Amino acid sequence: MTEQTPHTANDAVSSAAPRPLVVAVAGNPNVGKSTLINAIAGTRLQVGNWPGVTVEKKEALFEHNGRKIRLVDLPGTYSLSPYTQEEIIARDYLVKLRPDLIVNVVDATNLERNLYLTVQLMELGIPVVMALNIYDEAEAKGYRFNLHGIETMLGVGVVPTSATRRSGLTELLDKVLETAAQPADHAPRILNYGDDVETAVALLGDTLRREHPALFALYPERWLLLRLMEGDERLRQEINLAQDALPEEIFHHLRRGHGEDLEALMADARYSQAAGLAREVLFKKEERRVEMTERIDRVVLNRFLGIPIFLAAMWLVFKLTFDLSKPFGDWINDMAGGPFKHWTTVLLGLVGAPDWTVSLATEGVISGVGFVLVFVPVIFMMMFFITFLEGSGYMARAAFVMDRAMHAMGLHGKSFIPLLLGFGCNVPGIYATRTLENPRDKVLTALLIPLMSCGARLPVYVLFVGAFFPNNPGTVIWSLYVLGIALAIVMGVFFKRTLFRGEAPMFIMELPPYRMPSFTSLCLHTWEKGKHFLIKAGTYILAVSIFVWFLLNLPWGVEHKKDSYLGQAGQVMAPVLSPLGFGTWQAASSLITGVIAKEIVVGTMGEIYAPKKGEQKKPEASFGEDLQEIAVSFGKAVKESASNVVSTFGVSSLAADEKEDRGPLKATIQQTFTPLSAYAFMVFVLLYMPCVVVAIAMRQEFGSWKWFGVAFAYQSALAWGMAMIVYQGGQLLGWGV
Amino acid sequence: MGAFDIVLMIVILAGAAWLLYRSLWKKKGHCPGCDGGGCGDK
Numbered sequence: 001m002t003e004q005t006p007h008t009a010n011d012a013v014s015s016a017a018p019r020p021l022v023v024a025v026a027g028n029p030n031v032g033k034s035t036l037i038n039a040i041a042g043t044r045l046q047v048g049n050w051p052g053v054t055v056e057k058k059e060a061l062f063e064h065n066g067r068k069i070r071l072v073d074l075p076g077t078y079s080l081s082p083y084t085q086e087e088i089i090a091r092d093y094l095v096k097l098r099p100d101l102i103v104n105v106v107d108a109t110n111l112e113r114n115l116y117l118t119v120q121l122m123e124l125g126i127p128v129v130m131a132l133n134i135y136d137e138a139e140a141k142g143y144r145f146n147l148h149g150i151e152t153m154l155g156v157g158v159v160p161t162s163a164t165r166r167s168g169l170t171e172l173l174d175k176v177l178e179t180a181a182q183p184a185d186h187a188p189r190i191l192n193y194g195d196d197v198e199t200a201v202a203l204l205g206d207t208l209r210r211e212h213p214a215l216f217a218l219y220p221e222r223w224l225l226l227r228l229m230e231g232d233e234r235l236r237q238e239i240n241l242a243q244d245a246l247p248e249e250i251f252h253h254l255r256r257g258h259g260e261d262l263e264a265l266m267a268d269a270r271y272s273q274a275a276g277l278a279r280e281v282l283f284k285k286e287e288r289r290v291e292m293t294e295r296i297d298r299v300v301l302n303r304f305l306g307i308p309i310f311l312a313a314m315w316l317v318f319k320l321t322f323d324l325s326k327p328f329g330d331w332i333n334d335m336a337g338g339p340f341k342h343w344t345t346v347l348l349g350l351v352g353a354p355d356w357t358v359s360l361a362t363e364g365v366i367s368g369v370g371f372v373l374v375f376v377p378v379i380f381m382m383m384f385f386i387t388f389l390e391g392s393g394y395m396a397r398a399a400f401v402m403d404r405a406m407h408a409m410g411l412h413g414k415s416f417i418p419l420l421l422g423f424g425c426n427v428p429g430i431y432a433t434r435t436l437e438n439p440r441d442k443v444l445t446a447l448l449i450p451l452m453s454c455g456a457r458l459p460v461y462v463l464f465v466g467a468f469f470p471n472n473p474g475t476v477i478w479s480l481y482v483l484g485i486a487l488a489i490v491m492g493v494f495f496k497r498t499l500f501r502g503e504a505p506m507f508i509m510e511l512p513p514y515r516m517p518s519f520t521s522l523c524l525h526t527w528e529k530g531k532h533f534l535i536k537a538g539t540y541i542l543a544v545s546i547f548v549w550f551l552l553n554l555p556w557g558v559e560h561k562k563d564s565y566l567g568q569a570g571q572v573m574a575p576v577l578s579p580l581g582f583g584t585w586q587a588a589s590s591l592i593t594g595v596i597a598k599e600i601v602v603g604t605m606g607e608i609y610a611p612k613k614g615e616q617k618k619p620e621a622s623f624g625e626d627l628q629e630i631a632v633s634f635g636k637a638v639k640e641s642a643s644n645v646v647s648t649f650g651v652s653s654l655a656a657d658e659k660e661d662r663g664p665l666k667a668t669i670q671q672t673f674t675p676l677s678a679y680a681f682m683v684f685v686l687l688y689m690p691c692v693v694v695a696i697a698m699r700q701e702f703g704s705w706k707w708f709g710v711a712f713a714y715q716s717a718l719a720w721g722m723a724m725i726v727y728q729g730g731q732l733l734g735w736g737v
Numbered sequence: 738m739g740a741f742d743i744v745l746m747i748v749i750l751a752g753a754a755w756l757l758y759r760s761l762w763k764k765k766g767h768c769p770g771c772d773g774g775g776c777g778d779k
Binding site: 354356357360536539540542543544546547550556596692693696 | 738741742745746749750752753754756757759760761
């Protein structure tokens with residue numbers, strides 16, 4: 001972590017004012033910590049990242065009963081052991097920056113497991129207030145708590161809360177202020193871990209006080225002693241303490257009585273405390289009804305049904321995505337190719353712009369960027385459904401059912417998360433590999449992420465399935481995603497047996513209960529995930545569209561695009577693609593520019609196949625008529641989209657008729673591709689080299705171009721090989737029509 | 738093609754190159770999380 005103190009970071013208060021009370025919010029993952037903080041802080045919340053890592057950091061500065069409070073959200077962790085990035089961040093913050101108070105958010109429906117972290121937090125000696133969250137659900141389950149018992153036994157304040165219902169929040173803040181007013185009276189109790197442990201701790205304390213007294217000014221005493229006794233290597237290196245500086249005779253007795261592993265001994269001691277406390281303060285009804293989550297999980301996590309259900313869920317996502325978004329994509333296409341192009345031409349004519357700038361604007365920028373924007377509805381719709389699956393708790397199950405497949409690749413289920421992120425965009429997937437513990441897992445996962453079909457590839461699929469597979473577009477796109485996953489498994493196995501030998505470590509996966517995500521949060525997260533596609537369209541896709549236009553029109557005055565610089569480059573590459581069924585200079589040129597970003601493949605095709613000005617047959621319309629047409633056709637798109645939802649679920653009589661009017665680009669590619677070569681082309685786009693931004697991300701994460709080089713080499717070979725198998729195999733089977 | 742066309746062409750190409758450099762290399766592309774500052778040191 002960078003140098004920072006809890007009391008000065010981003011403080012918006014003047015130096016004369018009393019400093020804000022710094023409250024760290026700690027808890028297990030999925031206990032409603034973020035919801036609680038959002039409910040308390042609202043718009044005062046500042047979202048950022050912990051320094052140097054991609055773990056999200058939330059902070060809020062606000063006033064309660066006249067006292068300024070700074071809330072700092074720590075990453076969700078199960079313990080303060082220094083093994084994962086989240087644990088290290090939380091622990092470093094608590095130990096080194098020492099907040100005034102800790103709010104420990106505890107899941108009331110899962111008290112015993114959550115208490116493990118509580119016990120560790122108490123070792124820090126910082127006053128703790130426990131937010132017993134999801135209290136309403138616990139009560140509904142028939143759980144009863146002895147709140148006074150928890151307070152007495154642990155020496156921490158306890159407030160029942162329900163963050164989703166915003167209940168108990170004022171009481172929680174009142175308790176925070178009450179505790180902070182008299183911190184000495186609210187020190188957590190020192191739990192007794194057994195005579196042997198306590199004797200060892202006392203002896204170690206005596207030794208360190210004698211030989212390294214300065215350490216106690218830097219670290220909380222009990223925490224320091226317990227961690228050193230557990231053999232915390234990271235801490236020992238941090239304080240520059242040699243292994244032999246710790247008197248072995250202190251631990252000898254412990255080891256003889258309890259085995260070699262003192263860390264396991266301490267974990268046992270803490271779990272015993274947690275279990276004992278839970279038994280004392282929590283009363284459950286005798287007859288435990290089968291929970292809804294459990295009932296669903298019996299089916300969803302079934303070893304035979306799990307993967308088919310996952311594949312079926314993904315199929316439904318693609319089908320719904322395509323059916324719902326297509327009318328909006330068509331609407332943008334009509335607008336970009338019609339009124340927008342027309343009025344741009346008129347406007348440039350009015351200012352006396354040279355003819356070639358009109359061509360650059362309409363055939364270059366509008367055709368290039370416009371063809372990418374056409375697919376924005378598809379991308380947003382896809383992100384919406386993926387966000388829904390994440391928020392509902394199903395994606396965690398998907399990771400769980402895929403765990404066996406991940407182990408076959410030499411990875412554990414945790415690697416599935418960066419791979420899942422890769423479906424949105426490969427770049428955050430690459431950065432998310434930072435959350436994996438060992439470098440081998442990081443590199444192997446990063447090498448497989450580009451095989452996950454990112455949103456940028458969707459425009460290519462949508463264009464081609466619209467032209468060649470209009471009757472079952474969702475199924476064809478789904479097959480490409482499944483092909484990506486299957487090849488990731490195959491390549492994972494291959495890498496495991498060649499470059500990355502060894503077994504994946506074991507990992508406990510959290511399965512949160514099923515919840516219905518709120519529509520507002522779904523929309524916010526969808527926007528967060530999808531907006532960078534819009535940013536891309538306005539930045540480097542715009543820039544590349546301009547370059548492509550010049551490359552298609554240079555040398556100046558070139559008659560045919562085939563003879564342009566880009567056409568010539570495409571002609572050089574085309575023979576390599578001939579065995580794959582798309583050995584044309586147009587396809588080759590599009591693939592060359594698509595290296596910048598995959599959606600540029602369609603942007604370039606849009607420019608290459610853009611009709612010349614004279615070829616456009618659109619009748620002239622007034623500005624008012626065009627505005628009216630835009631509004632009317634949008635209404636039609638909404639209606640068609642709604643009809644498509646109905647047809648998705650099989651009530652086809654209500655579905656809209658298939659639109660016969662196809663855009664000029666679709667019509668042109670129908671003349672140059674066959675369904676088989678179109679599918680081979682999509683397979684090639686799915687697999688061929690990662691885009692430039694992924695290359696940069698890999699370079700940053702792994703410190704050299706070496707692993708990008710490996711990804712480039714194997715993906716190029718894989719793309720060529722798979723597309724060749726599809727095309728040549730299809731022809732052998734007589735599908736090459 | 739006159740001098741004005743050539744100058745305009747150079748300006749447009751330079752603008753595109755700057756946009757490409759800024760968005761691809763200087764900002765290292767865009768990804769969800771960039772706004773949060775997590776990619777600030779990338």
